Amino acid sequence: MTAAAPPPEALRAPLVVEFPFTRSLGPVQSAFLTGLRERTVLGARTEAGEVLVPPVEYDPVTAAELRELVEVGVTGTVTTWAWNPEPRRGQPLATPFAWVLVRLDGADTALLHALDAPGPEAVRTGLRVRIRWAAERSGAITDIACFEPYEYENDDPATGPQPHDGEFGNPVTGIVAPARLDYTYSPGRAQTRYLHALAGRRTVGERCPSCAKVYVPPRGACPTCGVATTDQVEVGPRGTVTTYCIVNIKAKNLDIEVPYVYAHIALDGAGLALHGRIGGIPYDEVRMGLRVEPVWSEDGRYPDHYRPTGEPDADYDTYKELL
Amino acid sequence: MTPHRPAREVAIVAFAQSDHRRRTDDLSEVEMVMPVLHDVLRQTGLKASDIGFTCSGSSDYLAGRAFSFTMALDGVGAWPPISESHVETDGAWALYEAWVKLLTGEADTALVYSYGKSSPGSVRDVLTRQLDPYYLAPLWPDSVALAALQAQALVDAGHTDEPALAAIAERSRSDAAANPHAQLPGARPQGEYVVQPLRTGDCPPIGDGAAAVILAAGDLARELCERPAWIRGMDHRIEAHSLGVRDLTDSPSTRLAAERAGAFERPVDTAELHAPFTSQEVVLAKALGLDESVRVNPSGGALGANPVMATGLIRLGEAAARIHRGASDRALAHATSGPCLQQNLVAVLEGDPRA
Numbered sequence: 313m314t315a316a317a318p319p320p321e322a323l324r325a326p327l328v329v330e331f332p333f334t335r336s337l338g339p340v341q342s343a344f345l346t347g348l349r350e351r352t353v354l355g356a357r358t359e360a361g362e363v364l365v366p367p368v369e370y371d372p373v374t375a376a377e378l379r380e381l382v383e384v385g386v387t388g389t390v391t392t393w394a395w396n397p398e399p400r401r402g403q404p405l406a407t408p409f410a411w412v413l414v415r416l417d418g419a420d421t422a423l424l425h426a427l428d429a430p431g432p433e434a435v436r437t438g439l440r441v442r443i444r445w446a447a448e449r450s451g452a453i454t455d456i457a458c459f460e461p462y463e464y465e466n467d468d469p470a471t472g473p474q475p476h477d478g479e480f481g482n483p484v485t486g487i488v489a490p491a492r493l494d495y496t497y498s499p500g501r502a503q504t505r506y507l508h509a510l511a512g513r514r515t516v517g518e519r520c521p522s523c524a525k526v527y528v529p530p531r532g533a534c535p536t537c538g539v540a541t542t543d544q545v546e547v548g549p550r551g552t553v554t555t556y557c558i559v560n561i562k563a564k565n566l567d568i569e570v571p572y573v574y575a576h577i578a579l580d581g582a583g584l585a586l587h588g589r590i591g592g593i594p595y596d597e598v599r600m601g602l603r604v605e606p607v608w609s610e611d612g613r614y615p616d617h618y619r620p621t622g623e624p625d626a627d628y629d630t631y632k633e634l635l
Numbered sequence: 636m637t638p639h640r641p642a643r644e645v646a647i648v649a650f651a652q653s654d655h656r657r658r659t660d661d662l663s664e665v666e667m668v669m670p671v672l673h674d675v676l677r678q679t680g681l682k683a684s685d686i687g688f689t690c691s692g693s694s695d696y697l698a699g700r701a702f703s704f705t706m707a708l709d710g711v712g713a714w715p716p717i718s719e720s721h722v723e724t725d726g727a728w729a730l731y732e733a734w735v736k737l738l739t740g741e742a743d744t745a746l747v748y749s750y751g752k753s754s755p756g757s758v759r760d761v762l763t764r765q766l767d768p769y770y771l772a773p774l775w776p777d778s779v780a781l782a783a784l785q786a787q788a789l790v791d792a793g794h795t796d797e798p799a800l801a802a803i804a805e806r807s808r809s810d811a812a813a814n815p816h817a818q819l820p821g822a823r824p825q826g827e828y829v830v831q832p833l834r835t836g837d838c839p840p841i842g843d844g845a846a847a848v849i850l851a852a853g854d855l856a857r858e859l860c861e862r863p864a865w866i867r868g869m870d871h872r873i874e875a876h877s878l879g880v881r882d883l884t885d886s887p888s889t890r891l892a893a894e895r896a897g898a899f900e901r902p903v904d905t906a907e908l909h910a911p912f913t914s915q916e917v918v919l920a921k922a923l924g925l926d927e928s929v930r931v932n933p934s935g936g937a938l939g940a941n942p943v944m945a946t947g948l949i950r951l952g953e954a955a956a957r958i959h960r961g962a963s964d965r966a967l968a969h970a971t972s973g974p975c976l977q978q979n980l981v982a983v984l985e986g987d988p989r990a
């Protein structure tokens with residue numbers, strides 16, 4: 313047993329969280345996004361007579377269901393803007409651009425998008441702009457590639473919204489918005505110490521100074537006492553199967569033949585069981601009390617699985633508190 | 636709307652926060668939170684088992700760890716099983732939930748904590764994931780961009796200009812110099828545009844941190860704290876999610892929450908405003924009708940330290956701590972969530988008259 317010392321260096325690893333955000337659309341959003349695919353911009357008229365663009369399913373003021381659609385212009389006026397000198401991943405343009413809120417002609421509210429302009433000196437509130445459509449459109453807000461300045465002398469922004477039935481062939485009923493976030497994961501002091509020890513083929517838990525329980529793997533705190541675990545304690549390498557299950561369905565991206573056994577294993581000296589796969593024994597011969605030892609992965613950084621030691625089974629009383 | 640008077644006397648009796656830092660690679664979330672929990676318990680002499688209700692606020696998206704709040708709960712001492720809840724937003728809303736719990740009489744004490752680790756990811760991009768998934772999120776408009784649109788709207792409306800914003804930044808960072816927990820102590824140059832019209836100095840620092848408070852009711856509060864910060868009222872309100880529907884130069888939700896919390900009944904001497912961007916302080920000060928008699932963000936505010944998900948709770952804690960030490964008699968604390976001050980919480984705190 314040694315006092316917990318700071319690890320030589322904090323461990324770090326890239327962590328990517330990537331997911332497609334799949335959402336269904338209501339009738340108003342479906343008509344709006346399908347309309348964009350067809351280069352038509354629709355708004356929703358509220359009971360008070362306001363035209364909302366982009367439209368929503370319910371009135372943001374009264375919560376009334378909105379179903380009256382109108383077609384508005386593809387030209388509009390900038391209501392506020394912000395110059396973005398360094399575009400970030402996923403944003404509409406890869407070169408510096410202005411974020412803009414644009415009130416399209418015939419609309420009473422503004423739509424957020426990008427404005428392609430040579431520089432901030434070319435942008436102002438009140439600037440007249442028009443939609444630049446994406447070459448390939450699928451029924452998404454990105455069917456608008458961006459806005460572009462549109463200054464013509466006989467420009468007439470007074471065009472009123474026109475009634476529209478919202479009907480298009482092959483309507484879009486859902487969207488898939490891919491999302492990706494990049495992180496650098498660092499596990500903290502306790503888990504860094506644990507992982508460093510594992511790399512040396514040692515399993516090192518941490519003891520609670522209050523209740524003396526040894527946590528493996530340690531997470532830095534005793535959840536019962538709410539205090540930091542202080543002392544490092546090497547446990548195992550051998551341990552006892554406290555309970556187990558038989559896995560019959562192959563996991564995606566996992567190259568292990570089914571059926572196999574996944575077990576809770578109380579390493580000798582540990583105050584709670586960790587989990588791992590049991591190998592080196594037919595699946596239907598695994599039992600509670602089976603004594604096991606780790607078989608290290610090829611790179612030796614973690615136990616790939618646990619196998620029987622050949623010792624007699626442990627007495628139930630020795631592990632019943634660890635179930 | 637008339638103020639809503641709480642049915643029970645409840646006070647913030649202790650407040651603690653971490654030293655907010657740009658990175659905490661050496662600490663897991665529970666390792667960052669635990670010292671702060673121990674600090675508030677020590678201030679009151681309470682043990683974890685004395686706490687009637689525990690409520691926390693955080694967001695898994697910040698550090699990219701699913702169910703991270705369950706790990707942080709390890710720092711509380713949750714056995715035997717405690718009465719516990721969590722909100723996936725700023726801890727100010729966890730405090731609101733705990734306050735309501737105490738008002739019902741179901742508990743007499745509450746531990747409220749929150750934390751945020753922004754350093755593992757890119758918080759500007761992470762916050763885009765809270766936006767409308769149909770019309771906004773696919774464009775990845777980051778938090779600075781949205782605040783900059785609001786700032787330009789304020790400039791266009793004549794409510795502020797770049798020198799006025801710079802003065803807010805300078806005042807906040809100068810005040811942060813007296814705050815030992817602040818990440819950016821001391822005034823500094825405004826720097827380049829991040830997204831015009833907002834410069835580096837107009838934006839909050841990115842960092843990691845945690846905070847905790849203890850609430851107690853009635854005479855127990857008087858036993859635990861020499862001068863409790865009584866919660867005279869608290870309310871939170873939200874605005875339409877579509878940015879183009881809102882008047883970005885105003886904050887009717889803040890004003891309504893303040894009215895319901897009783898903020899306008901008598902003047903406050905202090906206001907801790909959760910304004911991550913200088914321009915947002917302009918909106919809030921206007922909505923709340925704060926004049927020069929009110930000391931705004933003596934802690935340095937979110938411009939001094941911005942551990943996302945804890946920054947709002949820290950405003951309540953800083954306002955309470957000022958009452959605890961006799962520097963304020965009646966303070967307003969505000970917290971916000973969402974883009975461009977979408978959702979706002981206002982609390983009014985008071986100390987007992989001094990002899």
Ligand SMILES: [Zn+2]
Pocket residue numbers: 520521522523524525534535536537538
């Ligand atoms: Zn313990």
